[in-house]
Amino acid sequence: MGHQPLINACEYHRLIYLNAMGVVTLNACPVCKSDALRSFLHIKDYSISQEDFELIECASCGLRMTQNHPDLNTIGPYYVSEDYISHTNTSKGLVNQLYHRVRAYMLGQKQKLVEGCHTSGNLLDIGTGTGYFLSHMKQSDWEVTGLEPDAGARKVAQEQFGLDINDIGKLYHLGDKSFDVITMWHVLEHVHSLNKDMAQISRLIRDEGWLIIAVPNPTSSDAVHYGKYWAGYDVPRHLWHFSPLSMKLLLEKHGFELKSTKGMPFDAFYVSLLSEKYKSSKLGIVTGGLAGLMTNMKAIGNTHQSSSLIYLAKKSL
Numbered sequence: 419m420g421h422q423p424l425i426n427a428c429e430y431h432r433l434i435y436l437n438a439m440g441v442v443t444l445n446a447c448p449v450c451k452s453d454a455l456r457s458f459l460h461i462k463d464y465s466i467s468q469e470d471f472e473l474i475e476c477a478s479c480g481l482r483m484t485q486n487h488p489d490l491n492t493i494g495p496y497y498v499s500e501d502y503i504s505h506t507n508t509s510k511g512l513v514n515q516l517y518h519r520v521r522a523y524m525l526g527q528k529q530k531l532v533e534g535c536h537t538s539g540n541l542l543d544i545g546t547g548t549g550y551f552l553s554h555m556k557q558s559d560w561e562v563t564g565l566e567p568d569a570g571a572r573k574v575a576q577e578q579f580g581l582d583i584n585d586i587g588k589l590y591h592l593g594d595k596s597f598d599v600i601t602m603w604h605v606l607e608h609v610h611s612l613n614k615d616m617a618q619i620s621r622l623i624r625d626e627g628w629l630i631i632a633v634p635n636p637t638s639s640d641a642v643h644y645g646k647y648w649a650g651y652d653v654p655r656h657l658w659h660f661s662p663l664s665m666k667l668l669l670e671k672h673g674f675e676l677k678s679t680k681g682m683p684f685d686a687f688y689v690s691l692l693s694e695k696y697k698s699s700k701l702g703i704v705t706g707g708l709a710g711l712m713t714n715m716k717a718i719g720n721t722h723q724s725s726s727l728i729y730l731a732k733k734s735l
């Protein structure tokens with residue numbers, strides 16, 4: 419990683435304070451700029467470092483943030499694990515097996531969502547991982563571009579699917595209004611320079627183009643049920659935990675209109691099973707399965723109860 423400053427727009431100087439130790443301390447909400455931040459929970463990084471992190475919440479828009487999170491230069495080691503399956507293809511363990519099965523089904527669901535916005539054209543996927551989604555869309559005659567920060571994942575995408583994926587820095591060098599649809603599947607919660615990257619995304623989308631963002635939902639039924647054990651927090655890899663209101667405000671701030679919000683039913687099971695693992699539950703498969711089922715039943719009447727949410731937003735003119 420180069421020595422690129424994390425923050426260079428004036429706004430960020432007021433909002434974010436960088437410690438010398440490679441830690442980012444937040445003094446204000448990056449979405450609504452409120453400085454009314456309150457301590458919310460202390461959460462352990464169960465999957466990798468076992469370190470504790472504080473979650474803070476914006477009293478105004480409900481955005482939750484991982485306080486004192488590692489900056490771009492120091493976060494690398496927190497991603498190094500076989501368990502971090504978005505970048506690997508291991509199929510060990512029941513939870514991983516479930517994840518891989520569901521992924522095949524979800525590819526079709528994601529395609530339907532994208533094509534419900536726009537029937538064909540230019541698609542940019544940010545955080546492509548090993549390329550399953552992008553390859554699927556390419557086979558469906560979309561012109562595809564992918565960006566992925568992890569060199570190992572880019573290599574797998576190349577070898578497995580023949581996809582030529584760029585490093586994430588390319589986001590700042592793609593042409594204005596080049597894309598009909600931009601997708602970010604469980605990516606925005608990892609992005610360090612949230613507003614800077616959102617401004618680029620806004621620049622890249624054609625007038626009336628679509629932005630599709632999937633993120634964990636900290637206001638969901640399973641998040642409330644599991645509290646500090648909720649796997650959707652995944653600190654410190656997840657820097658931002660978006661309430662539906664905070665996402666709507668973030669989209670509007672960057673020139674988008676939120677058109678609809680959809681749940682991701684399979685995420686409730688996956689996240690509940692992982693949460694049970696973090697709780698060291700003896701009957702995790704049963705209780706996790708039930709919790710996932712409960713979340714999805716509640717989400718039928720109210721999408722905002724769903725474990726993860728997909729936000730579909732249209733570029734305003």
Ligand SMILES: [Zn+2]
Pocket residue numbers: 447448449450451452476477478479480481664
């Ligand atoms: Zn806020």
